[in-house]
Amino acid sequence: MTDMRILGIETSCDETAAAVVMNGTRVLSSVVSTQIDLHARFGGVVPEVASRAHVEMLTPVISQAMLEAGMVDGGKVDAVAATVGPGLIGSLLVGVSAAKALALVWDVPFVAVNHLEAHLYAAFLEEPDLELPLVVLLVSGGHTMLVCMEGHGRYRLLGQTVDDAAGEAFDKVARFLDLGYPGGPAIDRLAMEGDPRAVDFPRPMKNDGYNFSFSGLKTSVVNYVRKNPDVAAADVAASFQDAVCDVLITKARRAAKEVGAKGLCLGGGVAANSQLREQLLDACVADGLQAFLPARAMCTDNAAMIAAAGWYRLASDGPSPLDTGANPSLSLSVLGS
Secondary structure: OOOOEEEEEEOOOOEEEEEEEEOOOEEEEEEEEEOHHHHHOOOOOOHHHHHHHHHHHHHHHHHHHHHHOOOOOOOOOOEEEEEEEOOOHHHHHHHHHHHHHHHHHHOOOEEEEEHHHHHHHHHHHHOOOOOOOEEEEEEOOOOEEEEEEEEOOEEEEEEEEOOOOHHHHHHHHHHHOOOOOOHHHHHHHHHOOOOOOOOOOOOOOOOOOOOEOOHHHHHHHHHHHHHOOOOOHHHHHHHHHHHHHHHHHHHHHHHHHHHOOOEEEEEOHHHHOHHHHHHHHHHHHHHOOEEEOOOHHHHOOOOHHHHHHHHHHHHHHOOOOOOOOOOOOOOHHHHHO
């Protein structure tokens, strides 16, 4: 098969990213410009601020990715893939418009990529020979879901959050504890100094199907701290994190057993959490499953995973129509059925 280099573009939320990936697995370059400092003062992502930052940063980020891949003129790009959803509509439109323009100028295919599907392919960037079926625990600020990956482009959604995503709960608890933004890394660091058994926070829906709910857990943290103002913040952080990880790992293990999965994978920004990574490895050893944890750089939003998913999607479905629009509420089944 002829080598195929795909330029991936990711602008679904607050990371402006571009990458060049060969044949869906070999990362030639990956550039990410973060907007954390821009949004920190607001305690969360402001959509208008995010989209304006994408407009400003996307061209230099693409140029840097092309330069690092040794493709300064774009002549060696075989396709351009971009996230079309889900995400913030203003942010998505910036990346989709740029990708279509480049595809037209270079006379190469445009490939529409589902951001959720791309997270599933982050693992294949580092371990292309992963055995299927896999259960993927996709955990981020906007999504918490269990997906059975039966084959390339074939997925079954086993469960998802019914309210707050895990990452959203991390951010809200961190904001309440005055730990700053983003909340996930802040709680992860502080939890290392605390006792995870100090407070017995509830484990919502732990033994009830495969859906998740973290809104009540967040409320329990707030109520407990208000009633016990002298409690150590490190103990609260550790106990909260332990409750979240307990629910996530318990359901993932049960799902893997039920579907006969060969392994368990993590994906999404919360997959960078130290305790979650450690507990998933321990669970896989105990259950005889293959475990795969993407490098932390591949857990958060990046364009390498977009290019990888685009390569598989192009091989199976061909180019996407140029009138394909951005869809902020795109579901996994739309592009992955």
